[in-house]
Every structure is written in structure tokens, then in C-alpha cells.
Amino acid sequence: MPSLTVNPDGKPHIHEFVRIPKTNSFRCAHPNCFSVYNKKYLKGKESLCGICHINRIILGYEELRRAIPRCKQCSETVEALRLKQISATLKEMGI
Numbered sequence: 001m002p003s004l005t006v007n008p009d010g011k012p013h014i015h016e017f018v019r020i021p022k023t024n025s026f027r028c029a030h031p032n033c034f035s036v037y038n039k040k041y042l043k044g045k046e047s048l049c050g051i052c053h054i055n056r057i058i059l060g061y062e063e064l065r066r067a068i069p070r071c072k073q074c075s076e077t078v079e080a081l082r083l084k085q086i087s088a089t090l091k092e093m094g095i
Ligand SMILES: [Zn+2]
Pocket: 004, 013, 014, 015, 016, 028, 029, 030, 033, 034, 035
């Protein structure tokens, strides 16, 4: 199976790695790309964020623990939501 190196629109292709469930392997989510790598070969590699599909990320230990590696911006959104929930809960408790 070929690895895509150029997108159909002519731009260089950056893999967008997502975990294959119940394995230690990641595959590229792009419909025309068939790249599959074991997690241990992906450390330090560039990937597109699996949430916004815009930002580039370097896959590290934290990213490779996720089913969908994401950029800082996207994980901060999740973090911000959680903080919002916590402060709402605190407000309910009258703190
Ligand atoms: Zn790819």
C-alpha cells in the first residue's frame, strides 16, 4: 500500500495519525493514504491534529497515548471546558 506524499491539491501531505483500536499502531486518517506505523516508530514525527485538521503536531509520549493525537489548542479547549465545569460546580456549592 502506498504512502501518500502529495495531497490531491498538490500540497505536501502530512499524515494525520489516529490509533487503530486495541493496537499499538496508528494509521493515517486521510482517505487516500494507507500509512500504518507502530507507535514506537512515530515518536518525534510530525502529524496533523486529529481534531482541527489544521495544526501540525510532533508526536510525543502524551500524544501517542491518545486515540486521536491533537494540538495544544484543541487539548486546551477540552481543558477549558473542564475548568468551566469545575467552577460551575464550585458556584453551586457556594464557594
Ligand atoms: Zn497520510
